Amino acid sequence: MNAIVFVAGAGVISGIGNNVTECLNSLRNGDAGIGKIKNLKTNHRGLLPASEVKLNNSELAALSGLLLSAPRNAMLSMVAAREALEDSGISSIRGLRTGFVSATTVGGMDKSEDFVIDFIADRSKGRLRDIINHECGNVTALVAEKIGIKNHISTISTACSSSANAIMYGARLIKHNILDAVIAGGTDAITRFTLNGFNTLMILDEQYCKPFDENRKGLNIGEGAGYVVLVSPRVATLLKRDSYCSVSGYCNANDVYHQTATSPEGDGPFAAMSGALSMAGLQPQDVGYINLHGTGTLNNDSSEGMAIKRLFDPYYPKMSSTKSFTGHTLGASAGIEAVFSALAAQQGFVYPNLRLQTPMAAFPFIPETEFLIDTRIKHVLSNSFGFGGNCSSLIFSKL
Amino acid sequence: MMKVYIRSAACISPQKTFNSTSFLDKLVTYEDNKLTCIEPDYSEVIDPRVIRRMSRVIKMSVVSAVACLKQARVANPDAIVTGTAYGCLEDTGTFLASMVEQDEDPITPTAFVQSTHNTIGAQIALLIKCKGYNNTFVSGGASFENALSDSMMLLAEKNNANILVGGMDEITDMSHAVLTRLGLYKRQPVSNINLFEAKSKGTINGEGSAFFLLANSATEGDLACIDAVSTFYKPVDITETTEQVTSFLAAEGVDKNDIDLLITGNNGDEKNDAVYSALQHSVFDSIPTVNYKNLCGEYPTSTAFALWIGAKMIKTNSIPAILNEGTAIATPIKKVLIYNHYQNSYHSLILLSAC
Numbered sequence: 001m002n003a004i005v006f007v008a009g010a011g012v013i014s015g016i017g018n019n020v021t022e023c024l025n026s027l028r029n030g031d032a033g034i035g036k037i038k039n040l041k042t043n044h045r046g047l048l049p050a051s052e053v054k055l056n057n058s059e060l061a062a063l064s065g066l067l068l069s070a071p072r073n074a075m076l077s078m079v080a081a082r083e084a085l086e087d088s089g090i091s092s093i094r095g096l097r098t099g100f101v102s103a104t105t106v107g108g109m110d111k112s113e114d115f116v117i118d119f120i121a122d123r124s125k126g127r128l129r130d131i132i133n134h135e136c137g138n139v140t141a142l143v144a145e146k147i148g149i150k151n152h153i154s155t156i157s158t159a160c161s162s163s164a165n166a167i168m169y170g171a172r173l174i175k176h177n178i179l180d181a182v183i184a185g186g187t188d189a190i191t192r193f194t195l196n197g198f199n200t201l202m203i204l205d206e207q208y209c210k211p212f213d214e215n216r217k218g219l220n221i222g223e224g225a226g227y228v229v230l231v232s233p234r235v236a237t238l239l240k241r242d243s244y245c246s247v248s249g250y251c252n253a254n255d256v257y258h259q260t261a262t263s264p265e266g267d268g269p270f271a272a273m274s275g276a277l278s279m280a281g282l283q284p285q286d287v288g289y290i291n292l293h294g295t296g297t298l299n300n301d302s303s304e305g306m307a308i309k310r311l312f313d314p315y316y317p318k319m320s321s322t323k324s325f326t327g328h329t330l331g332a333s334a335g336i337e338a339v340f341s342a343l344a345a346q347q348g349f350v351y352p353n354l355r356l357q358t359p360m361a362a363f364p365f366i367p368e369t370e371f372l373i374d375t376r377i378k379h380v381l382s383n384s385f386g387f388g389g390n391c392s393s394l395i396f397s398k399l
Numbered sequence: 400m401m402k403v404y405i406r407s408a409a410c411i412s413p414q415k416t417f418n419s420t421s422f423l424d425k426l427v428t429y430e431d432n433k434l435t436c437i438e439p440d441y442s443e444v445i446d447p448r449v450i451r452r453m454s455r456v457i458k459m460s461v462v463s464a465v466a467c468l469k470q471a472r473v474a475n476p477d478a479i480v481t482g483t484a485y486g487c488l489e490d491t492g493t494f495l496a497s498m499v500e501q502d503e504d505p506i507t508p509t510a511f512v513q514s515t516h517n518t519i520g521a522q523i524a525l526l527i528k529c530k531g532y533n534n535t536f537v538s539g540g541a542s543f544e545n546a547l548s549d550s551m552m553l554l555a556e557k558n559n560a561n562i563l564v565g566g567m568d569e570i571t572d573m574s575h576a577v578l579t580r581l582g583l584y585k586r587q588p589v590s591n592i593n594l595f596e597a598k599s600k601g602t603i604n605g606e607g608s609a610f611f612l613l614a615n616s617a618t619e620g621d622l623a624c625i626d627a628v629s630t631f632y633k634p635v636d637i638t639e640t641t642e643q644v645t646s647f648l649a650a651e652g653v654d655k656n657d658i659d660l661l662i663t664g665n666n667g668d669e670k671n672d673a674v675y676s677a678l679q680h681s682v683f684d685s686i687p688t689v690n691y692k693n694l695c696g697e698y699p700t701s702t703a704f705a706l707w708i709g710a711k712m713i714k715t716n717s718i719p720a721i722l723n724e725g726t727a728i729a730t731p732i733k734k735v736l737i738y739n740h741y742q743n744s745y746h747s748l749i750l751l752s753a754c
Binding site: 042043044104105107112113116117119120123124128131132135136137138140141144145150152153154155156157158159165169172173176178192193196197200201252253254255256257258259260267268271386387388389390 | 479484485486491492494495496498499500502503504505506507508511512513514515516517518520521522524525528529530531532533534535536537538539540541542545548549552555556573576577580581630631632633744
């Protein structure tokens with residue numbers, strides 16, 4: 001077994017930028033990607049804010065090189081996965097066993113939504129090309145074929161923790177010497193399905209979301225894709241450039257409380273965070289920055305905060321929710337935040353938690369509100385919790 | 400890969416596989432290109448108030464998972480891993496339809512909440528209070544195989560562990576209508592008895608849920624061992640497919656003469672089945688072979704059903720007559736290979752042996 005796995009490349013597209021550089025600039029400048037819905041065709045336009053990628057489908061098709069008939073989700077995935085792959089330089093090494101582990105919760109749902117409008121009225125209607133990529137796995141396969149990966153293609157869907165589990169699975173495939181390199185992360189486009197789903201659950205904020213604020217009202221849906229390229233130590237030594245950081249710990253645990261709510265004491269989040277620390281051989285005080293799950297819902301932030309209090313009190317690391325920039329990108333969130341966390345571990349970045357006015361009264365800690373560079377940061381914890389009690393935490397460590 | 404032990408297995412399928420004392424002694428026949436599961440009484444396992452809100456695939460999966468744990472006498476496994484290509488289709492369809500019909504003002508979130516692909520793993524975890532690792536693969540025709548690989552890696556990472564792993568997919572009215580229009584199924588109704596005689600385009604639709612309790616140490620009563628699982632994607636031609644199979648066997652140190660039985664995924668579609676036929680003239684030449692999709696139909700996680708059969712055949716050292724089309728098979732059955740491909744995209748190999 002390989003003992004350690006390195007992050008050799010990163011790629012991201014989200015409401016705050018179409019690549020790593022653009023996203024980082026927005027994070028640095030405090031520019032949120034949330035705003036009025038412009039691309040998605042929905043009755044909620046103008047009523048519910050969201051963080052859309054600022055490209056329409058034609059522009060994304062051109063950027064990704066995929067056909068306009070492909071799901072928007074696949075285009076987002078393609079842009080970020082290709083950036084990560086090129087950034088890593090692994091294509092220059094011959095004979096690598098490379099995999100693509102991608103997470104998504106919606107698959108080709110945007111096209112399925114168009115299909116069902118005609119199909120419901122008449123089962124012989126609806127354009128078939130709009131339904132052929134409905135399955136989550138098809139989106140992964142479309143992108144894998146386009147970037148030329150065949151050795152391993154898999155798709156994970158565990159709600160909002162999906163891409164954390166993809167990164168974990170990718171790391172383990174390398175540790176078990178099944179693969180040498182893995183592009184791991186996730187993608188999710190905004191669809192009417194998810195927007196309406198979360199709306200019926202009444203957990204969407206009609207204003208810009210305020211993670212970890214006492215007066216938070218809910219989340220804003222976001223979209224995007226984020227991938228890291230994980231490599232074995234052998235591959236890392238063959239690359240021209242140093243890796244960003246290592247993946248030193250991870251843990252997947254179940255909260256066993258409720259299908260759509262996390263336990264008040266944050267049992268699942270606590271188990272995920274402490275499991276990841278234990279695997280990395282770290283103490284809570286070794287963590288320099290937590291990239292919070294921080295959706296902005298009443299339930300998540302209080303549950304996550306409680307788990308953090310239980311684990312870290314009285315020494316709290318710096319922390320923030322970058323969902324205040326990107327919105328909640330669901331199955332893509334842990335992939336996008338893994339990219340931000342890898343950069344944080346490498347360069348000591350601490351991203352601001354936007355719009356924080358009144359810190360939560362229940363907790364003694366306050367998330368950071370300014371962009372900081374703290375080079376003492378050695379370890380970054382990234383949290384992702386989802387429906388079904390799925391809780392996952394990842395730790396990225398400075399080299 | 401380190402071999403793992405199958406301590407128990409439970410399967411709900413279009414055949415009498417659940418809570419059955421016999422092993423596939425009589426074929427249940429279907430005449431309309433659609434094989435749907437024989438469903439048990441769910442109320443013995445799930446609270447009747449909860450059952451009403453659950454779609455078929457959730458009910459079938461939860462009940463087969465619980466039965467599997469009960470057989471293994473394991474109350475709480477270390478992890479739950481599921482593989483499902485379609486996820487909770489019925490709930491997805493319900494929410495989509497209500498969204499369209501109500502013009503984006505769907506009244507209830509229930510279908511949305513239950514449409515997420517990890518609902519099955521989550522519901523099992525909630526029911527048995529399993530706080531451990533919980534993961535769901537949705538990799539089309541490799542979903543169950545990925546779940547198996549994940550489980551086998553977990554078992555290699557942790558001592559004295561046991562893992563509940565399952566594969567499941569359901570047929571819904573919507574999906575059957577769509578997949579029929581996409582040309583997956585035979586144009587004329589074909590009885591599953593005659594599936595392999597039809598020699599025409601298309602297969603028959605199927606569904607099922609099968610769960611296994613895997614452990615990294617042996618226990619008396621284990622059904623069989625899984626030595627290895629491997630997948631490959633879209634081979635360019637039959638030569639590559641042959642090479643992939645050959646290198647899998649070589650990596651496992653298995654000579655084809657060591658394999659007592661091959662279980663293949665023939666589904667009655669001429670083009671699909673040509674792949675198996677070509678391999679049976681080369682790398683699989685002279686290995687006794689049985690098919691299984693006349694029993695369960697074609698669906699992306701059908702290999703979970705195949706694994707259930709394979710493990711049972713090893714354990715009982717017998718081949719049900721309905722599976723055997725007259726092949727002479729040497730006993731004891733010690734090594735079984737399952738080879739399947741789903742629409743020539745994902746191919747998979749699962750190697751089983753007697754413990």
